[in-house]
Amino acid sequence: MQKLQGKAVCRGIVMGPVSVLRKEEQQVKRRRITDADAEILRFTESVEQSKLQLVELYDKAVMQAGESGAAIFEVHRMMLEDEDYLDAIHSMIRTEMVNAEYAAAVTGDNFSEMFAGMDDAYMKARAADVKDISERLVRNLKGEIETGLLYREPSVIVADDLSPSETIQMEKENILGFVTVHGSTNSHTAILARMMNIPALIGVQVDLEQLHTGMTALVDAFSEEVIFEPSEEMRKKAEEKIRGEQEKLLMLQSLKGQQNITSDGHKIDIYANIGSVSDVGYVLENDAGGIGLFRSEFLYLGRNDFPTEEEQFLAYRQVLQTMAGKKVVIRTLDIGADKKVDYFGLENEANPAMGYRAIRICLKRPDIFKTQLRALWRAAVYGNLSVMYPMITSVEEVENIRAVTEEIKGDLDREGIPYQVPEQGIMIETPAAVMVSDELAELVDFFSIGTNDLTQYTLAIDRQNEQIEEFYNPHHKGILRMIRMVVDNAHKAGKWVGICGELGADTELTETFIRMGVDELSVAPAMVLKVRKKVRPCKALD
Amino acid sequence: MKKFTYEIKDQLGIHARPAGMLVKEAKKFESSIVIRKEEKESGATKLMALMGLGVKCGDKIEVEISGPDEEQAFEEMQSFFSENL
Structure with missing residues (x-):
C-alpha cells in the first residue's frame, strides 16, 4: 500500500488496474545518407502523413472535448507548416548529410528549448507542443504506429506527463483516471481531462519504476490522493463510495437536457x-x-x-x-x-x-x-x-x-x-x-x-x-x-x-x-x- | 514600403491561435510582412518565430510591409490586428 497526494484537475473517484505509460525515449540514431533529395522527399511525406493524423485528431477532439479543446491540434498542424522549422530540418539533412529522423529530433529539441526559455508561462508550455510534433514526425519516419495507448480494459493511466495527442487518442471508455508526476493546471492535458470529465491528479511524486501494469490504483480526486495497492478495507470503502456516485449519476442522468418546468x-x-x-x-x-x-x-x-x-x-x-x-x-x-x-x-x-x-x-x-x-x-x-x-x-x-x-x-x-x-x-x-x-x-x-x-x-x-x-x-x-x-x-x-x-x-x-x-x-x-x-x-x- | 505600429490588446498577447491566424492572413499577400518588437523581428508567415517574439498585451509592435500588393496588405493587416489582437 502506498498513499500519495496530488493536485486534482478533475474530480471523481475511480479504482482499477494501473497502466504505466513509459515513454520510450525515442531512440534516434544519427545515420549518414548519400541522397539528400530522396531523404527530403521521405521527410516531406512524413510531414504530410502527420498533418493528416492531426486533422483526424482534431475531429476526434472536437467530439470528445469541444472546439476549444481541439484547437491545439490545429496549432500543431500549423507548426508543421512553419517555414523556419522545415528549413532547419531540410538544411540539416543537406549540409550534414544526416537522416531525416535525426534532423527532425534535433531541430525539435532546439525549437522546444527556445520556448522553454521564454519568460512567459503560456509560451513555456508550448515547448511540449513542439516536442509532440517532432516525436510524431520521427514516429512516422520510422513507420511506427502510435502504440501503447490502446487499453483493453478500463485502466488508471499513470505517466510522467501526457501530451495532448496521447490524451486524446486514448479510448475514453478505457480510461478510468489519470495520475501524472508532472503537468500543470494550465496544461492541455488538464484541460482535456476536465472536458472529458476524467478524474485526474497531477504532481503526484510517484516513482514510475516501482509501479507495474496490473497493480491496483484507487484515485480519489475528491480528497486529492491516490493509493496504490489499497488494503481490503480501503477497497471496500472505495467501492461503496464509487457505487454511491454511480447510482446517483444514473438516477439523474435521465433528467439531463430536460427543462425545469412544473406540471x-x-x-x-x-x-x-x-x-x-x-x-x-x-x-x-x-x-x-x-x-x-x-x-x-x-x-x-x-x-x-x-x-x-x-x-x-x-x-x-x-x-x-x-x-x-x-x-x-x-x-x-x-x-x-x-x-x-x-x-x-x-x-x-x-x-x-x-x-x-x-x-x-x-x-x-x-x-x-x-x-x-x-x-x-x-x-x-x-x-x-x-x-x-x-x-x-x-x-x-x-x-x-x-x-x-x-x-x-x-x-x-x-x-x-x-x-x-x-x-x-x-x-x-x-x-x-x-x-x-x-x-x-x-x-x-x-x-x-x-x-x-x-x-x-x-x-x-x-x-x-x-x-x-x-x-x-x-x-x-x-x-x-x-x-x-x-x-x-x-x-x-x-x-x-x-x-x-x-x-x-x-x-x-x-x-x-x-x-x-x-x-x-x-x-x-x-x-x-x-x-x-x-x-x-x-x-x-x- | 509601408509601416504601421499597433498596441496589442489581446490579454494573452500573440499566442498560438492568433499567431496561426496571422500566418494564414499574411500568406495571402505577395508582399513581405515583418513584425518587429523592439530589436527582435520575425516574418509574419513564420509561426514559431512569431510566437518566439513573446509579444504580450500592451506591447507595441511595428508591422512593415513591402512588395507589389503592399497597399492592400497594409489595409488588411491593419484591420486584422484591430479585429483579432
Missing part, C-alpha cells in the same frame, strides 16, 4: 454555486442553466499577497468563455475575520460574523475593491456576467458601491481599455436588507437571497454551536415570510430574484419557492438534477 407549465432557473474555476466542469456536467453564485474568494485564499487585476481578469474570462453565453453571477470578495487571510491584516474580532467583512472591507479599502471591479468589468466583454455584492444592509451602501463603479468606468474609458458594464445585484442576507428591499430593488438589477446568513442573523443562532442545535429551524415561518417579502418587492420593481443559500437546495421547500414566484435557485452542482427532479411534478398554482 402546470411554470419554469424556474436552476443554476449552480461554485468556488473555483475548476468547478465549472461540474456545472456543465450537471446541466445547470448557469452559475448563480461564483464565490471569488478562491482568488484571495492560499497566497501571500493580493491577486492582480490581470490574474483575476484571466480567471473570470476563462469561466465566462467556458460557460459560453450562459449566465455567470460572480460575488465580489466575501472575506472577513472568520475566513482569515494574513495579508489583509485583519484583527481578531469577538464576533466575526457581525464584524469587518465582505462589502464592509471593500468600501473601506477601495483599492482592493477597484482591482476586482476592473477585472470584472473587463471580463464582462467575454460572456454573460452578473456581479453581486454581499452583506448589504442599506441603500447608502449600494449608492457607495455605485460611486466606485462609476469611478472605475471613467478610468477604463480614459485608458481606452475595453469593458462592459455587467448586470449588478445584491445578496439579501441581513434582516435589514429584507426590510428595505423595496427601496433596494429600485437600485439594482436583481436580488439573490443568501439563506445561511439570513437564518443566522434572523434567528440569532450560531450554527456552529451544538448546544443550541435544537433551536435551529431553517423552515422557520419568520424566514419564509422574509423570503416572500423580498420576492414581492423585487417583482414590484420588475427585477428577478434567486436563492443561493442552502435552503435553495432544500427539496422540501422547492414547491413553496415556486409558488412564491422565486425566479432562480442556485444550488451545489451535484444538486441541480435533484432539484430538477423535484420541480417537474410540482404545481405553481393550486
